[in-house]
Amino acid sequence: MEMVRVTNLKKKYGNFTAVDDISFDIKKGEIFGFLGPNGAGKTSTINMIIGLSRPTAGDIAVNGIDVRKQTKKAQAIMGIVADESNLYNEMNGFDNLCFCAALYGIRKEEREPKARQLLEQFRLTDAGNRPYKAYSKGMRRKLTIAAALIHSPRILFLDEPTTGIDVESSRYIRDMIVDLKKQGTTIFLTTHYIEEAQRICDRIAFIANGRIVATGTVPELMESVKHGHTIHFITDEITECLADEVQAHFRGSNVTIRSDRSLVMASEQRIPLLPVMAFFRDKGIEVYEAEELRPSLEDVFVKLTGIESSMLGKEKANTTS
Amino acid sequence: MKSWIAFWNILKKDIKNYYLKPPNISWGIIFPLSWTLMQLIRSPGKNVLELLPGLIAMSVLFGTTSMLAVTITFERSGRSFERLLLAPISLSTMVLAKMAGTIVFGIFNAFVPVIFASFFINLSAVKWGALLPAVFLIAITSSLMGLLIAVSAEQVFEAQTFSNFFRFPMLFLCGLFIPISSLPAFLRPVSYCLPLTYGTDILKGAIIGTNTLSPALCFGLLLVFSTILFLICRYNINRKWIL
Structure with missing residues (x-):
């Protein structure tokens, strides 16, 4: 009711x-x-x-x-x-x-x-x-x-x-x-x-x-917001050519190296974890953490309304002052 | 019963928060006293009794018009007035409750010159049966004019300015200082459109017996003015405050 x-x-x-x-x-x-x-x-x-x-x-x-x-x-x-x-x-x-x-x-x-x-x-x-x-x-x-x-x-x-x-x-x-x-x-x-x-x-x-x-x-x-799938990996070490190797092995994925110990793998399809882990193991890389990155509600708001989050931040400051 | 509880508490709050504040009490006492003394000094030989109708009418008019306009505009600027608009009471109950405080204040003001005069003259000839309802009806019509101002004003200073714009011409056109018969012909119809003209005439009749119109007609017209002004105020509030 x-x-x-x-x-x-x-x-x-x-x-x-x-x-x-x-x-x-x-x-x-x-x-x-x-x-x-x-x-x-x-x-x-x-x-x-x-x-x-x-x-x-x-x-x-x-x-x-x-x-x-x-x-x-x-x-x-x-x-x-x-x-x-x-x-x-x-x-x-x-x-x-x-x-x-x-x-x-x-x-x-x-x-x-x-x-x-x-x-x-x-x-x-x-x-x-x-x-x-x-x-x-x-x-x-x-x-x-x-x-x-x-x-x-x-x-x-x-x-x-x-x-x-x-x-x-x-x-x-x-x-x-x-x-x-x-x-x-x-x-x-x-x-x-x-x-x-x-x-x-x-x-x-x-x-x-x-x-x-x-x-x-x-x-x-x-x-409601189509965002694909993104996984953040934290490892013991990452080499410069690793991103290209992962992309070549897992077609359709997009890999970005964030630091010498972390990389982000994005794909339109779900990313099966076991093959990725096996790939890293074969390369002699230890994986300590794997976390799926989801969009925040703020990302959804920005995407749906077309209003930048910085605009909301500005309003908060104005209202609070 | 629920409306009565709301009505009584709005009235009590206004009296406590606004009308019983030292500046307003002193205004309510000093203003009528000053007018009385001014008139006595200006016309030393004049009988105090002859001054009384004018002093009573002015005290009520000045006490009521500005107070209601100012208190409502003040509450609107702080948005506390929204509480009254959002309460489950009719607009009429709310308007009457807001007016009631001002009417009480106006009546209090009216009796300051009466009490002052009682020390100097014998008031036994005064027709209280006519004077009291006349003061009450003048207070009602003046409060409603204050409410009309409150609906139009956004700021307290605007309310005060608009009040003066109404009050001073009324004082000179209602026959208090200048008899209506002595006014230029084109102004006389305006005088007869003012509720204060009829209130003053009753007061003159009740105190010194020099009324020019029938008291019954004056009371009837004051009631008509009160009803019309109330309906206009109610309509304006509905139209302007509930957007």
């Missing part, structure tokens, strides 16, 4: 098309990653799903509720963490959480214990009485996520949750996301960090220029 179903969604601002006819589903209880550079259409898509922006065309259903027709009903089961921590500077952590709970109609006798529990869960108990404006970036992010969880939402939207915060807080937030999934919460995560998406997402969609270019699990996305 789908928690989110997006069908032919489109958003235009004047002549500019921010989101161009995209469709995807998010299954209940999964972590769905939405990956793309700035301006790709991630935030425009999220804003339409959460009811903060009106689609130009298309349909959105959250837990079977038509977001366009019953926006408030749909919002009641959503937890939303914007790309900026946006709580109230004048209020302390505890009061911020209680206020957010009150917006969902939770009574005082329920919201206060829940706020205390979340402060403890996010290791913010000691900071609970301090004003939000005195929090560090990491603490603000954690409190913003806690505020999104105060009404126990069925689906949590996280827009760049770990951008610009310290390593410890990032790690904590990632662990928390995985724990929430275990408890049955569906997560919609947008991120610039490919390795973060690869580590925690069940499925990922790549978005570029307002269009989804690929959707699938990490192995499916890897598989």
